[in-house]
Amino acid sequence: MIVELLLYGFSIIFVAYMIRHLIFVGCVALRRKANDNYQGHAGFFLPTVTIIVPAKNEERVISRLLSRITRLTYPEEKLTVIVVDDNSTDATGRIADAFAQLHPRFSAIHRTGGGHGKVSGLNAALPSATGELIVVFDADYIPQLNLIEKLACYFVDPQVAIAQGRVTVLNEQQSLVTRLVTLERTSGYVIDQVARDKLDLTPQYAGTVAAIRTAFLHDCGGWDENILAEDTDLTLKAVSTGWKVRYTPIAESYEEAVSTWRAYRKQRRRWAYGHTQCALKYLVPVLTSRNMNFKQKIDAFLMMGVYLVPVLVGLGLLLTTIIGSSLISQIFIVAEVFLIFGSVGNFAPFFEVVFSMRMDGRKMRPTDLVLLAVSFFFNVLISTDALVSLLKDKLLGKHLIWVPTIHTGSIS
Secondary structure (H helix, E strand, C coil): CHHHHHHHHHHHHHHHHHHHHHHHHHHHHCCCCCCCCHHHHCCCCCCCEEEEEEECCCCCCHHHHHHHHHCCCCCHHHEEEEEEEECCCCCHHHHHHHHHHHCCCEEEEEECCCCCCHHHHHHHHHHHCCCCEEEECCCCCEECCCHHHHHHHHHHCCCEEEEEEEEEECCCCCCHHHHHHHHHHHHHHHHHHHHHHHCCCCCCCCCCCEEEEHHHHHHCCCCCCCCCCHHHHHHHHHHHCCCEEEEEEEEEEEECCCCCHHHHHHHHHHHHHHHHHHHHHHHHHHHHCCCCCHHHHHHHHHHHCCCCHHHHHHHHHHHHHHHCCCHHHHHHHHHHHHHHHHHHCCCCCHHHHHHHHHHCCCCCCHHHHHHHHHHHHHHHHHHHHHHHHHHHHHHHCCCCCCCCCCCCCCCC
């Protein structure tokens, strides 16, 4: 009886995600009007900005990004750049120093101690950030030349804490894994983020390609170094305390996606671990927040639980083997297979992928369906491993060590 109740409960959760994603697709398909006209201020509202580039052993890609930054169209007198060399053992620090010598707007911070990876590096740069806004770029990114103008205009609204831009995969054709990441990214940034913004829900800060109000960061004490998903943490911290997070798909930057299954596993495990940390941290604050309405709280709960869904799928399949071929187990298996492709997918539901790829002028391939299915069950293992590690680390008082993504710079 208990097992059957659990399966019923899991099915209800899956249906909730299905409904959510159907609403998102419908919202974008109907081309609802945006909630604001802030983009009309692009190029006219120009606060001071500090760009922070956290980098550890990024000699293969960092010159490309820093060269790109020197060409940005944002007014030079309003722009400063801080490169954080986070205890690199390659030429990253020397490259940062070379740019600092050539360009007065650039400076370099060299960290030689420990810390918690990217988040620790960002906090090290925060006291030196003089801009009203902080823009974070990962070292492998290539931003549009006028990206900062497109993000800065949202801060006309004094309640906006974060404005997120779109991330697009640079090396889509490199491997099956980069193709998979492209499917995920396209769905997330063409459908999910757009719908969240239009429906006044919670667009998610992605940790890069975004502008953050410096005053907000100081108010909340900077980035939380005990959370591996600093982007989700900052998102939930903002919305639960009365700030807004906005998203614009026209402020775009290219990234070098992970290209091997091993790198994919390490990156997604870190994301799943950190995201679940945020779920535990913000469950009560979101529930009790007076700054969020009911639909925003529901969306925040579903966002916090996205890496727990694959765990429930795996647990549900295990439970069906325990109770055998009963009616509920058969119903659950049929519903689960449908919902995996129709509503959950690899955090990029299949029908969302199809719609977003078409909107983005990209073609779906016959192998994409298989790729999404394989990757989803791979993420069942990854997310379960991350959850078990998190619970074990909490019991033992440990934390997961930040594992940086290795970039090759092989595709321009």
